[in-house]
Amino acid sequence: MRSPFFATPPATTMPDAAAYALRLGDDALVLSHRLAEWVAHAPELEEDVALANISLDLLGQARALLAYAGAVEGAGRDEDALAYLRDDRAFTNMQLVELPRGDFGLTIARQLLFSTYQRMLYARLAASSDETLAGIAAKAEKEVAYHVDHATQWTLRLGEGTAGSHARMRAGLVAVWPYADELFEADPLTDRLAAEGVGVDPSCLRGEWDAAVDGVLREATLERPEVRPAAGGGRRGLHTEHLGHLLAEMQSLHRAHPGVTW
Amino acid sequence: MLQLEFDERVAADDRVEPRDWMPDAYRSTLIRQIAQHAHSEIIGMQPEGNWITRAPSLKRKAILIAKVQDEAGHGLYLYSAAETLGVDRDELVELLLAGRQKYSSIFNYPTLTWADIGAIGWLVDGAAITNQVPLCRCSYGPYARAMVRICKEESFHQRQGFEILYTLGHGTPGQKAMAQDAVDRWWWPSLMMFGPPDAASTHTGQSTAWKIKRFGNDELRQRFVDMTVPQADALGLALPDDGIAWNAERGHYDFTEPDYAELTAVIEGNGPCNAERIAVRRAAHEDGAWVREAAAAYAAKRAGREAA
Numbered sequence A: 001m002r003s004p005f006f007a008t009p010p011a012t013t014m015p016d017a018a019a020y021a022l023r024l025g026d027d028a029l030v031l032s033h034r035l036a037e038w039v040a041h042a043p044e045l046e047e048d049v050a051l052a053n054i055s056l057d058l059l060g061q062a063r064a065l066l067a068y069a070g071a072v073e074g075a076g077r078d079e080d081a082l083a084y085l086r087d088d089r090a091f092t093n094m095q096l097v098e099l100p101r102g103d104f105g106l107t108i109a110r111q112l113l114f115s116t117y118q119r120m121l122y123a124r125l126a127a128s129s130d131e132t133l134a135g136i137a138a139k140a141e142k143e144v145a146y147h148v149d150h151a152t153q154w155t156l157r158l159g160e161g162t163a164g165s166h167a168r169m170r171a172g173l174v175a176v177w178p179y180a181d182e183l184f185e186a187d188p189l190t191d192r193l194a195a196e197g198v199g200v201d202p203s204c205l206r207g208e209w210d211a212a213v214d215g216v217l218r219e220a221t222l223e224r225p226e227v228r229p230a231a232g233g234g235r236r237g238l239h240t241e242h243l244g245h246l247l248a249e250m251q252s253l254h255r256a257h258p259g260v261t262w
Numbered sequence B: 001m002l003q004l005e006f007d008e009r010v011a012a013d014d015r016v017e018p019r020d021w022m023p024d025a026y027r028s029t030l031i032r033q034i035a036q037h038a039h040s041e042i043i044g045m046q047p048e049g050n051w052i053t054r055a056p057s058l059k060r061k062a063i064l065i066a067k068v069q070d071e072a073g074h075g076l077y078l079y080s081a082a083e084t085l086g087v088d089r090d091e092l093v094e095l096l097l098a099g100r101q102k103y104s105s106i107f108n109y110p111t112l113t114w115a116d117i118g119a120i121g122w123l124v125d126g127a128a129i130t131n132q133v134p135l136c137r138c139s140y141g142p143y144a145r146a147m148v149r150i151c152k153e154e155s156f157h158q159r160q161g162f163e164i165l166y167t168l169g170h171g172t173p174g175q176k177a178m179a180q181d182a183v184d185r186w187w188w189p190s191l192m193m194f195g196p197p198d199a200a201s202t203h204t205g206q207s208t209a210w211k212i213k214r215f216g217n218d219e220l221r222q223r224f225v226d227m228t229v230p231q232a233d234a235l236g237l238a239l240p241d242d243g244i245a246w247n248a249e250r251g252h253y254d255f256t257e258p259d260y261a262e263l264t265a266v267i268e269g270n271g272p273c274n275a276e277r278i279a280v281r282r283a284a285h286e287d288g289a290w291v292r293e294a295a296a297a298y299a300a301k302r303a304g305r306e307a308a
């Protein structure tokens, strides 16, 4: 018998569109949180502003997606109930976004991988037959175009800047690369939704993504690291040990005062 | 001759611009004041940033991130304004880290609960606005223009703080107690933000003559109290001063002066968080050095390639 880490995913209890919106919303929510950790600690003031900006864009996307997931589910859960009252096993974000923020090299490496993927995903999702998802994606794609540009510019600066920055950027890539495969993993839910024209089959993004990321790395005099992929499982609620700590912090105050208004 | 032109310009309420002649003391006073103001924006990001990762709703989290981001932006405008006087940002940051330039002592107090985010917005940003609105008419053009942009955003900061406290004040007994505790802790330090009484202030006289400062510390403090007392009623929260009472004769609220010995002690480094605030700023600065060096090296390489 396989352990749950290697088994096929259990059926979700939510309607498909809700489960799908929740996945994308969780990605945005958790990465927004990691980026917000930089605010007041960034390498220069301009980056405090830029990282806060990206964090805010992602938080806005997360709120729209979570609210929609709750509405489709129809069980009375709003964006806050979904963000603050689920335990880590019920979070369906990819593991890439929950890794600790690390140094600036890791942060930029993750931003490059994730923003490039997210932009391609949203570009396709903007044509979804689900009007709400299409609307959220169309608005978000414009925001993410800036995130891609920010990550690209910094990859070039760090890659080409000094020997030290090149090494740090390389180390950042090595740390996040094992989590890249998970971005493109299709499963029964995405298969169904892609067939219906509601969702995107993430495995379709891989070729375009490889070309885009390789292009940036080449220009930055960096290489794709040779690393073994991580086990993955975020979509099935199997996370790294880091997510529990992130949620403990994020949810502590909300949970200390059940049912109140803030 | 140059001095005369400068005096006439100031007397006529015209703006002094970077290329204009100005007395050395005017220049150095402005550098000191604008730098201190910029440093305050940057250090002020810490106590509020302390609650970003624990904000109790996604909406509050978004508002708080946006607010702290605004403060970084204010720091940027102000450092740029200071640079028009012939100093550069790096130099000023070094002076801050070396403890040779100050920042507002209010940020040496800790944010212990979520309600502190409300109290900072309502009281600290409220006091800042009271201090800063007159600076929009300051005699030095770049500073005055920076303040116009900043003041617009500060009023949003104050409103969001008021809303946080209003919600808490009308919430559960636990939330209300949290709000009252925060107001009790932030009231006196907020009054201290206007500086010592005019009689004891070393800078006020000359700054007023130069039209950098338009009103005395005492007058601004009174204005803040007059604005805040009715707002506290609307919040359903008490200000921790039994001496507050409407004085019909003066047309102002009477209030108890804060303990200026505490202000002096905190300015001199003995506040609850002085060492920590500078240590955090220094760590961010030092941890980011390799990134700034990389950006500079990359820019130089590119410029070289383009020239070739």
Ligand SMILES: [Fe+2]
Binding pocket: B041, B070, B071, B074, B150, B154
């Ligand atoms: Fe500010």
Ligand SMILES: [Fe+2]
Binding pocket: B071, B125, B153, B154, B157
């Ligand atoms: Fe502010």
